[in-house]
Amino acid sequence: MIPGEFEYYAPTSVQEAVSLLQQHGEDAKVLAGGHSLIPLLKLRLASPPVLVDIGRIQELKGIRRQNGAVTIGALATHADIEFSEDLRGVFPLMHDTATVIGDPMVRNLGTFGGALAHADPAGDWPAVALALNATMRLTGPNGERTVAADDFFVDLLTSAVEPGEVLTAVEIPVPQGKYGTSYQKFSHPASGYAVVGVAALVQMGADGACQDCRVAITGAGPKATRATATEDALKGQQLTEELIAQAAEQAGNGMDFLGDIFASESYRAHLVKVFTKRALLGAMQAAQ
Ligand SMILES: Cc1cc2nc3c(=O)[nH]c(=O)nc-3n(C[C@H](O)[C@H](O)[C@H](O)COP(=O)(O)OP(=O)(O)OC[C@H]3O[C@@H](n4cnc5c(N)ncnc54)[C@H](O)[C@@H]3O)c2cc1C
CATH class of the missing domain: 3.30.43.10 (Uridine Diphospho-n-acetylenolpyruvylglucosamine Reductase, domain 2)
Known part of the structure; x- marks a missing residue:
């Protein structure tokens, strides 16, 4: 066409x-x-x-690590992220996520900023941005502003980018101490998009308990969403497989599930629990 x-x-x-x-x-x-x-x-x-x-704007390219954070230019492609050793060292889930996006052509041309601004309900990066507590940098006619990932995904295909604004970069804080990350995805067999994807970050305290954790779901509802009931059930606790399985049962609570010819609402609700458990186990093992 x-x-x-x-x-x-x-x-x-x-x-x-x-x-x-x-x-x-x-x-x-x-x-x-x-x-x-x-x-x-x-x-x-x-x-x-x-x-x-915006493809020729050099200032939107590159991945930099400085002052305890990683800054990813909006034009970094999925492949730039996949092959960034710097990024792989601090956030293995970014490498792992990039490798499950589309095919090599999509990864070579599609951008991190584009995927976030587009806010596709089945896109992978929104869940990762939420789990890693990213901050989006935007420039518009009134200058620059920042938006936390928690406020960035507004609705189906709607992000906080206003008409006239360009998403320029995404800043991700590198957690202190022991932490682990994981992204687990149930891919649509034809398109490769996430039927359900779950990203998790687990941070351990000096006593070995879960000091903080962030869990975010994509694919299941109209926009990527945090699983806050699951997070709350784990914070401050000594993590075990059993506790994680119990907490994962609360993932998707209150979510407005999407259903289609491939996966019904109840199937997606089931997948959310299964993939939340897998993502949390992966993050816990990486943290240990
Ligand atoms: C065959 C195929 C398979 C795919 N599989 C997957 C998959 O498995 N997982 C997945 O997550 N995605 C997948 N995608 C989508 C792909 O990741 C896209 O590249 C991505 O969603 C959009 O990025 P883009 O750079 O191509 O943006 P564009 O298509 O250029 O733009 C998308 C939207 O975002 C806006 N926009 C883009 N950049 C900015 C910016 N910097 N500031 C403000 N607004 C901006 C545009 O105006 C537009 O509305 C697939 C795509 C195809 C074609």
Whole structure:
């Protein structure tokens, strides 16, 4: 299918991109890796009259570790993340997640920032961003602002990125002391997207108890969501397989489950518990 006509701009700085977005208002859409937007254009599910391609903006690229945090440029591709040794050293789940996204072509072109801004309910990175307590950096006509991952995923295909804004980078704090991470995904056999995906971070205190943990679910509902009842059941406790299994039973409590021809609401609700347990066990083992 052939997309409708659009004006195409390729700015080379964030400021230039923001002023183009401001100039064209609601007509304009950011284009990054194009692996979500281009299919929508081809199917004519979206027909923005103006595309602002941010792919040439160098300041949006790269992965840096400094001051106790990792900063990932919005244009870092899934493959950049997959092959970043720095990132693999601190957050093995980022490598593991990147390897289960689509196929090599999707991973070579699709971007971290694009996947987060798009807020696909079956996307993998939103769960990881929530579990790792990421902070999104945005630049718009009124300057820069930051949004915590907890406030970033608003609804189905809706993130906190406002018209006229560019997501520039994502900052992830590296936890102190002993911690482990894990991402476990039940992939759709045809598309590779997450039917259910669960990301977990477990942080151990000096006494060996779970000092903190964050668990986030994608694929199951309209947006990626934290499993706070599960987290609360584990904080301050000495973790055992049995305790984790009990806590995982509370994952998805109160969630508005999606259902489709491949996986019903009740099947997704079941998968959430199973994959929460697996992700927590993986994170606990990594922390130990
Ligand atoms: C065959 C196939 C399989 C896939 N499998 C998976 C999978 O298993 N898991 C998964 O998570 N994803 C999967 N994807 C999606 C893929 O990861 C996309 O690359 C990603 O969702 C969007 O990133 P992008 O850079 O391609 O964004 P684009 O398609 O360019 O943009 C997507 C949306 O985000 C906006 N946007 C992009 N970047 C920014 C920015 N920096 N600031 C503000 N707004 C921005 C755009 O305006 C647009 O609305 C798959 C895609 C395909 C085609």
